[in-house]
């Protein structure tokens with residue numbers, strides 16, 4: 367029987383305490399233990415970006431991390447992007463309005479990646495966006511409308527005052543105090 371360990375972490379603003387196998391990945395923990403299936407698994411070896419979450423504010427491949435490594439940490443998944451769990455975040459609305467997705471498989475990872483990018487660079491260029499999402503593979507869109515949506519989101523987020531429309535957990539920049 368595999369070794370188990372008790373972990374305590376915050377996911378989308380909610381504290382969870384669970385006992386998990388030490389070899390369970392963070393992605394499987396989110397999907398199977400917490401039923402947060404918005405975090406997708408494509409390659410399961412760090413290439414496609416579909417499993418991207420924010421880990422203490424930094425984007426991270428949840429397929430490459432163990433759940434026990436998240437003990438004591440703060441995780442944001444795509445389910446936590448909405449400011450209140452009902453209203454679309456401006457980034458999500460921009461993706462909807464600009465057809466920034468087709469099948470949607472890559473979308474959760476791209477959204478979490480862009481949440482970090484737009485937080486740290488509220489006025490990105492097209493190149494900034496393309497470089498920023500270069501670790502996220504999309505088999506459908508050709509990326510064009512994703513880039514259009516991201517640029518539109520940046521504008522919307524600056525227009526609503528506050529550039530940083532808060533997410534569920536209001537994860538701030540890890541370097542904001544530096």
Ligand code: FES
Pocket residue numbers: 406407408409410411412413414415416417418427428429430
């Ligand atoms: S499933 Fe994690 S990077 Fe592809």
Ligand code: FES
Pocket residue numbers: 466467468469470471472473503504505506507
């Ligand atoms: S929309 Fe289908 S993989 Fe990106």
